[in-house]
Amino acid sequence: MGRIIVEGKTKIIEEDVGGKVRVVSKPVLSKGDGKVRLTLEGKDRWANRTTCNVFKLLAKQNIPSAFWEQIDEVSFSAYEADMVPIEVVVRFIAFGSRLKRHPEEKEGTFYEWPVVEFFYKDDEEGDPFLIFDLISRKWLMLDAKKPPKEGFIREMPQIKTKKGRIIDHETIIEMVDIAEKVSFILRDEWEKLKVLLVDLKMEFGFIFKHGKIILVLADVLDNDSWRIWLMGDKIQMKDKEVFRLLKEVTPEDRNKLKENYQWVAEATEKFLA
Ligand SMILES: Nc1ncnc2c1ncn2[C@@H]1O[C@H](COP(=O)(O)OP(=O)(O)OP(=O)(O)O)[C@@H](O)[C@H]1O
Numbered sequence: 001m002g003r004i005i006v007e008g009k010t011k012i013i014e015e016d017v018g019g020k021v022r023v024v025s026k027p028v029l030s031k032g033d034g035k036v037r038l039t040l041e042g043k044d045r046w047a048n049r050t051t052c053n054v055f056k057l058l059a060k061q062n063i064p065s066a067f068w069e070q071i072d073e074v075s076f077s078a079y080e081a082d083m084v085p086i087e088v089v090v091r092f093i094a095f096g097s098r099l100k101r102h103p104e105e106k107e108g109t110f111y112e113w114p115v116v117e118f119f120y121k122d123d124e125e126g127d128p129f130l131i132f133d134l135i136s137r138k139w140l141m142l143d144a145k146k147p148p149k150e151g152f153i154r155e156m157p158q159i160k161t162k163k164g165r166i167i168d169h170e171t172i173i174e175m176v177d178i179a180e181k182v183s184f185i186l187r188d189e190w191e192k193l194k195v196l197l198v199d200l201k202m203e204f205g206f207i208f209k210h211g212k213i214i215l216v217l218a219d220v221l222d223n224d225s226w227r228i229w230l231m232g233d234k235i236q237m238k239d240k241e242v243f244r245l246l247k248e249v250t251p252e253d254r255n256k257l258k259e260n261y262q263w264v265a266e267a268t269e270k271f272l273a
């Protein structure tokens with residue numbers, strides 16, 4: 001095992017050889033910006049399987065990503081990425097926190113074109129909502145739970161990666177472009193399995209490949225990254241939302257969660273058929 005580079009809530013990133021890292025899943029579910037955590041036996045294996053299936057599918061469709069190859073049941077190797085501290089969210093349907101910012105939207109409404117939103121990765125600040133002002137070229141940070149007019153927190157002159165790379169408007173456009181492509185690919189795959197992709201969250205990073213620094217999809221895309229509803233029916237949700245809605249976790253709830261994560265891992269295997 002290599003040196004630990006970072007340990008997060010649900011993954012450990014270890015040093016590997018050749019500019020790569022080993023991304024190891026933990027059997028943990030987390031919510032409320034990490035304030036609530038649940039250990040669920042098997043979740044690491046199902047999350048890793050799901051992510052590997054998704055990244056393999058995306059590679060076939062020429063989506064640039066940090067993913068390299070699956071290592072074992074709970075880990076995969078990836079290019080070490082200089083991560084962009086932004087969560088990019090794509091929504092096909094009005095749901096979740098979006099409704100707090102846009103109370104005028106009716107829950108469950110399909111958008112004519114998917115909505116793309118940015119959130120600053122900062123648990124302390126509760127992952128605030130971001131708007132990039134193209135005229136001033138500044139970022140506006142807003143409360144994710146209030147309409148934009150009421151939620152202004154502060155201006156940010158710049159957003160940078162850990163290594164100091166500035167997120168400029170070209171990077172923003174590139175992220176939106178990749179995020180939309182990924183979303184359409186996954187929506188279509190889920191549709192074949194009679195599953196509705198409601199929304200999904202992605203992260204990006206810069207990697208060094210073939211002598212160049214390029215922006216790629218990074219982190220993971222697993223059952224904690226999206227909302228999916230079997231038969232388009234909210235009652236039949238299969239993703240982490242089930243856990244978000246639980247106040248306490250009974251043994252029956254644990255079984256239901258396990259069943260769901262396993263179901264999703266197995267379903268995503270069909271993406272590669
Ligand atoms: N290929 C990669 N190279 C380097 N770092 C990565 C890579 N993929 C993911 N990471 C980073 O690994 C860290 C650990 O992941 P994890 O998701 O467990 O963190 P977290 O506790 O959720 O924190 P965060 O809110 O930053 O995601 C994250 O900061 C993530 O951005």
Ligand SMILES: [Mg+2]
Pocket residue numbers: 008
């Ligand atoms: Mg994370």
